[in-house]
Amino acid sequence: MAAIYQAVHRRASSLFCRLHSTYVRKMRYLNELKEDDSLCRQAQTSGTFYLFHNLFPFLQKVGNKYLVPQLSAAEMKTILEKFKETEQWIEKSVLIGCSDEHVPHFAVDLGALEKSVIESELKGAFTDLQKALFIVDEKDSSVLASAQSLLRWHDSHQYCSKSGQPTQKNVAGSKRVCHASGITYYPQTSPVVITLVSDGSRCLLSRQPSFPPGMFSALSGFCDVGENVEETVRREVAEEVGLEVESLRYSASQHWPFPSSCLMIACHALVRAQQTEISMNSQELEAARWFGLEEVVEGLKREPRSSKQDNGSYLPWFPPKQAIAHQLICEWVEQQTSPPA
Numbered sequence: 659m660a661a662i663y664q665a666v667h668r669r670a671s672s673l674f675c676r677l678h679s680t681y682v683r684k685m686r687y688l689n690e691l692k693e694d695d696s697l698c699r700q701a702q703t704s705g706t707f708y709l710f711h712n713l714f715p716f717l718q719k720v721g722n723k724y725l726v727p728q729l730s731a732a733e734m735k736t737i738l739e740k741f742k743e744t745e746q747w748i749e750k751s752v753l754i755g756c757s758d759e760h761v762p763h764f765a766v767d768l769g770a771l772e773k774s775v776i777e778s779e780l781k782g783a784f785t786d787l788q789k790a791l792f793i794v795d796e797k798d799s800s801v802l803a804s805a806q807s808l809l810r811w812h813d814s815h816q817y818c819s820k821s822g823q824p825t826q827k828n829v830a831g832s833k834r835v836c837h838a839s840g841i842t843y844y845p846q847t848s849p850v851v852i853t854l855v856s857d858g859s860r861c862l863l864s865r866q867p868s869f870p871p872g873m874f875s876a877l878s879g880f881c882d883v884g885e886n887v888e889e890t891v892r893r894e895v896a897e898e899v900g901l902e903v904e905s906l907r908y909s910a911s912q913h914w915p916f917p918s919s920c921l922m923i924a925c926h927a928l929v930r931a932q933q934t935e936i937s938m939n940s941q942e943l944e945a946a947r948w949f950g951l952e953e954v955v956e957g958l959k960r961e962p963r964s965s966k967q968d969n970g971s972y973l974p975w976f977p978p979k980q981a982i983a984h985q986l987i988c989e990w991v992e993q994q995t996s997p998p999a
C-alpha cells in the first residue's frame with residue numbers, strides 16, 4: 659500500500675514539476691520578448707497573428723461555432739500584399755501571449771485597410787467585441803478581451819501628455835516612450851469593484867439605464883485615487899443605494915474590456931438586516947431592489963429572449979457566465995442553499 663502511495667505521489671510530483679516549469683519557462687520567455695526588441699522582432703517572423711479592424715476582432719463561422727483564426731507571418735504577408743503594406747503592419751502588432759512551445763502570439767489592428775477585402779479573402783467577419791466575447795470559446799474570449807484592451811491603449815496613447823510629442827512603442831507593445839520628455843508610459847487598467855449586497859436572506863440587484871431590457875446585475879463602481887477595495891465597496895454601496903456595508907468578503911477578479919480595460923474585483927457584502935431600505939441614486943441607476951432566493955434561481959435560468967412578457971414588460975435576467983457578476987450571483991445562491999458549516 660505504502661509503495662503504491664509513494665509511486666502515485668512521485669508521479670504527481672513529477673507532473674507538477676513538469677507543469678510548473680513549463681509555466682515558468684513560458685512567463686520568462688514572454689518577459690524576455692517584452693524587454694528585448696531584437697528578440698521580439700525575430701519572434702514576429704515565427705509568430706501567429708490575431709486580426710482586428712478598428713478594435714473589432716476577426717471571427718470565422720464554422721458550422722454553428724465561431725472560431726478566432728490565428729494567421730502565420732507568411733499568411734499575413736499574402737493578405738497584406740494586396741494592399742502593398744507588408745512592412746507597416748508588423749510595426750503595429752502587439753505581443754499578447756505565447757503557446758507552451760513558445761510560439762508567440764501577436765494582435766494587430768488593420769483599421770487603415772479596406773475591411774471587406776480582408777473579410778472576403780479570409781472568409782469571416784470583423785465583429786463587435788460586445789458580441790464576439792459571448793459567442794466564442796471561453797479561452798478565446800479572454801485573449802480577445804486583453805488584445806483589444808492593449809490595442810485600444812496604444813491607439814489612444816500616440817502622444818506624450820507632457821511634451822505633446824509622438825510616443826514610440828517598443829516592439830512587444832508593453833510600453834511607449836516619449837524621447838522628448840523621457841517619460842515611459844505603460845498600458846493602463848482601471849480597478850473597479852463589483853459587489854453583491856445581501857441582507858442575509860435576499861440579495862440586491864440593480865439596473866443601469868444602458869443595460870439591455872430586463873437585465874439586473876450587482877452594484878459596480880470605479881475605485882477613486884487613494885481608496886482601497888474595502889473603501890470603494892462601502893462608498894459605492896452608500897452612493898448608489900444608500901446602505902451601509904457591515905462586512906465584506908473578496909470573491910474573485912476578472913479583466914473586463916468595457917468601456918476600456920478594467921480589473922473587476924468581485925466581493926460579497928452584508929448589510930444589517932434591520933437597515934435594508936433602499937434609497938436609489940437615480941442619476942446612476944434605473945432600478946434597484948431586493949431579490950429572494952427563488953426569484954434569483956428563476957432569473958438565472960431565464961434567457962434574455964424569453965424575458966419579454968405579452969404586456970411589453972420584462973422579467974428579470976442576469977449577466978451571462980462570461981461576466982463575473984454571474985459568478986457572484988451563483989455563489990450567493992450556493993451559499994443560501996448549502997447548510998451552515
Ligand SMILES: NC(=O)c1ccc[n+]([C@@H]2O[C@H](COP(=O)([O-])OP(=O)(O)OC[C@H]3O[C@@H](n4cnc5c(N)ncnc54)[C@H](O)[C@@H]3O)[C@@H](O)[C@H]2O)c1
Nearest residue numbers: 848850852875878879880914916917922977981982983984
Ligand atoms: N464583468 C461584469 O460582470 C461587470 C458587471 C457590472 C459592471 N461592469 C463594468 O464595470 C464598469 C464600471 O461600473 P459602473 O459604470 O457602475 O461605474 P461607476 O458607478 O463608477 O459609474 C461610472 C461613472 O464613473 C466615472 N468614472 C470614474 N472613473 C472612471 C474611469 N476610470 N473610467 C470611466 N469612468 C469613470 C464616470 O463618470 C462614469 O460615467 C462598467 O463600465 C462595466 O463595464 C462589469
Ligand SMILES: [Mg+2]
Nearest residue numbers: 877878879942
Ligand atoms: Mg455603478
